[in-house]
Amino acid sequence: MPQFKRGPIPAKTGIGLRFPHHQAVADTRPEIAWLEAHTENYMGGGTSLRYLEAIRRDYPISLHGVGLSLGSAGGLDAGHLERVRRTIERLEPGLVSEHLSWSVVGGTYLADLLPLPMTEEALDVVCRHVEQVQAFLKRRILVENPSTYLQFQHSTIPEWEFLAKVAERTGCGILCDVNNIYVSACNHGWDASAYIAALPPAAVGEIHLAGHAVKKLDGGHALRIDDHGSRVAPEVWALYAEALARFGPVPTLIEWDTDVPPLEVLLEEAARAAAVLEKTEREHAYADAA
Amino acid sequence: MNTHTPTLLELQRALCRSVVGHNDAEAGLYIIANGIDPAARLGIYRNTFASVLVNALRLSYPAVHRLVAAECFEGAARFFMEEQPPQCANLDDYGAGFPEFLARFPPVAALIYLPDVARLEWAVSRALHAQDAEPLDIARLAALTEDEQARVRFAPHPSAGLVRADHPADSIWHAVLAQDDAALAAIDPAAGPVWLLVHRAETGVEVSPLSERAWYFTAALFAGRTLHEALDEAQCAEAQAVLAEHLAAGRFTGFSLAAPAIS
Numbered sequence: 001m002p003q004f005k006r007g008p009i010p011a012k013t014g015i016g017l018r019f020p021h022h023q024a025v026a027d028t029r030p031e032i033a034w035l036e037a038h039t040e041n042y043m044g045g046g047t048s049l050r051y052l053e054a055i056r057r058d059y060p061i062s063l064h065g066v067g068l069s070l071g072s073a074g075g076l077d078a079g080h081l082e083r084v085r086r087t088i089e090r091l092e093p094g095l096v097s098e099h100l101s102w103s104v105v106g107g108t109y110l111a112d113l114l115p116l117p118m119t120e121e122a123l124d125v126v127c128r129h130v131e132q133v134q135a136f137l138k139r140r141i142l143v144e145n146p147s148t149y150l151q152f153q154h155s156t157i158p159e160w161e162f163l164a165k166v167a168e169r170t171g172c173g174i175l176c177d178v179n180n181i182y183v184s185a186c187n188h189g190w191d192a193s194a195y196i197a198a199l200p201p202a203a204v205g206e207i208h209l210a211g212h213a214v215k216k217l218d219g220g221h222a223l224r225i226d227d228h229g230s231r232v233a234p235e236v237w238a239l240y241a242e243a244l245a246r247f248g249p250v251p252t253l254i255e256w257d258t259d260v261p262p263l264e265v266l267l268e269e270a271a272r273a274a275a276v277l278e279k280t281e282r283e284h285a286y287a288d289a290a
Numbered sequence: 291m292n293t294h295t296p297t298l299l300e301l302q303r304a305l306c307r308s309v310v311g312h313n314d315a316e317a318g319l320y321i322i323a324n325g326i327d328p329a330a331r332l333g334i335y336r337n338t339f340a341s342v343l344v345n346a347l348r349l350s351y352p353a354v355h356r357l358v359a360a361e362c363f364e365g366a367a368r369f370f371m372e373e374q375p376p377q378c379a380n381l382d383d384y385g386a387g388f389p390e391f392l393a394r395f396p397p398v399a400a401l402i403y404l405p406d407v408a409r410l411e412w413a414v415s416r417a418l419h420a421q422d423a424e425p426l427d428i429a430r431l432a433a434l435t436e437d438e439q440a441r442v443r444f445a446p447h448p449s450a451g452l453v454r455a456d457h458p459a460d461s462i463w464h465a466v467l468a469q470d471d472a473a474l475a476a477i478d479p480a481a482g483p484v485w486l487l488v489h490r491a492e493t494g495v496e497v498s499p500l501s502e503r504a505w506y507f508t509a510a511l512f513a514g515r516t517l518h519e520a521l522d523e524a525q526c527a528e529a530q531a532v533l534a535e536h537l538a539a540g541r542f543t544g545f546s547l548a549a550p551a552i553s
Contacts, residue, residue: 040380040381043380044418044419044421045420045421045422045423045448046418046420046422046449047494049422066379067378067379067380068379069379071298072302073297073299073302074302077378079378080380083380103379104379105305105306106303107377108306108310109377109378110305110306110310110335110339110375111338111339111342111343111346111376112309112335112338112339112342114302114305116298117298117301117320119298121297121298122298125298149331149334149335150321150322150331150332151321151324152301152320152321152322153320153321154295154296154320188324189324215334217326217330218327218330219325221325221326223326223331223334
């Protein structure tokens with residue numbers, strides 16, 4: 001049986017841990033460097049938590065949240081923040097991340113990562129909330145760029161600049177979701193390579209890779225939808241290599257949430273990412289030696 | 291062309307009206323079309339909202355889902371989420387009001403037992419997701435004097451809950467989830483009421499029928515009455531045996547002592 005240990009998240013590939021794979025991961029202890037779980041799925045007790053507590057004895061764990069709503073104009077939900085704190089205390093993750101988005105207004109949770117207007121007001125709100133979260137949790141968090149399907153008329157700041165400013169002002173890290181960059185770039189006509197080139201390499205603490213879908217709309221138009229329901233697209237693999245060339249070796253996660261396939265499929269995708277990562281590591285080693 | 295620049299709060303309220311209330315009138319003004327109708331763009335978020343919540347309700351109410359069939363369940367869920375959208379990002383907590391919603395949802399009115407089955411499923415779902423807690427060490431109780439024991443107020447396990455149903459919700463629930471059509475056909479929906487205790491044991495969530503008196507005695511204890519008060523109120527002849535079983539099954543996690551009565 002392979003030996004792994006808990007602790008910080010290494011610059012290697014991990015997979016998103018989902019309920020259908022609890023048993024398989026616990027039983028077979030697959031060869032994977034780390035696992036990421038959704039914070040909101042482990043806030044209660046019972047069977048799910050017991051699986052994760054057993055699994056985390058052998059693997060470093062990262063906690064990825066979807067519910068803090070960093071961009072809510074009305075402020076953070078103190079109750080939810082406390083639930084996040086307790087979950088972190090119990091599971092001792094190596095990394096904690098959230099999204100550059102919002103999902104709560106007037107006490108209603110919209111169950112999705114909604115886009116923010118890219119304005120100075122929204123930038124102030126997000127920075128204030130990231131600072132509050134980091135102070136409350138007493139740790140640095142990573143903030144992930146979302147996939148978006150619309151842009152607002154009154155936005156004034158490009159998303160990549162907005163994200164870089166949040167990192168600069170708050171000291172938080174960036175979770176660079178390469179698939180989301182590709183999806184949003186296709187949906188809005190952005191240059192995905194320029195987006196990656198605009199992010200500060202030192203702030204990037206993790207990369208996400210996932211599959212997406214293409215939704216045909218009336219009038220011959222289409223939008224790419226970040227459904228995490230298939231293998232990583234070829235264009236996203238190419239963009240991933242660009243991202244690593246710029247950021248250096250970064251912990252990389254394969255995510256799959258819709259029509260979750262057998263664990264082996266995720267491990268295949270992770271192995272493919274590992275090959276790109278190892279190539280980057282060798283190139284960085286040569287560059288350092290030269 | 292829109293000339294008003296919304297504040298972040300105005301924008302978020304407008305998007306909420308679009309996603310939850312299907313009203314794109316204001317939100318649509320703030321969005322760049324770029325070749326695609328803003329309503330279609332907003333529709334992507336509305337679809338995610340609906341599908342995530344239908345799925346969350348399906349996970350909490352699997353027997354209701356089977357009893358009414360998928361299409362009807364989704365229809366009910368969509369009306370429900372518009373009326374009572376989630377207030378918390380922990381979706382395990384979503385759907386407390388669904389049983390009462392079903393009780394006044396005309397398309398399922400013929401299934402008179404459906405709200406009872408839903409109430410039981412909500413208690414089961416609560417039990418599944420409840421926090422872990424160490425059971426009460428019985429030795430601590432045994433160390434009390436008789437007078438102190440009468441003044442004990444028990445703390446129920448976070449997973450413990452009680453359901454009273456006019457219809458045999460437990461038999462229907464078991465048969466539906468086991469897909470046992472013969473057992474389901476043999477149930478008389480008018481038989482009842484049933485008095486149920488729901489609790490998460492080591493092996494999973496258990497639903498146990500109690501006698502009416504034992505149920506009231508347990509309800510008094512769960513509500514924080516002292517042992518003396520609960521015995522007095524419930525007039526339950528089997529109270530000692532019921533209490534012993536609750537203790538052995540780990541349905542309490544601790545206790546406090548009420549102040550002695552002034553004589």
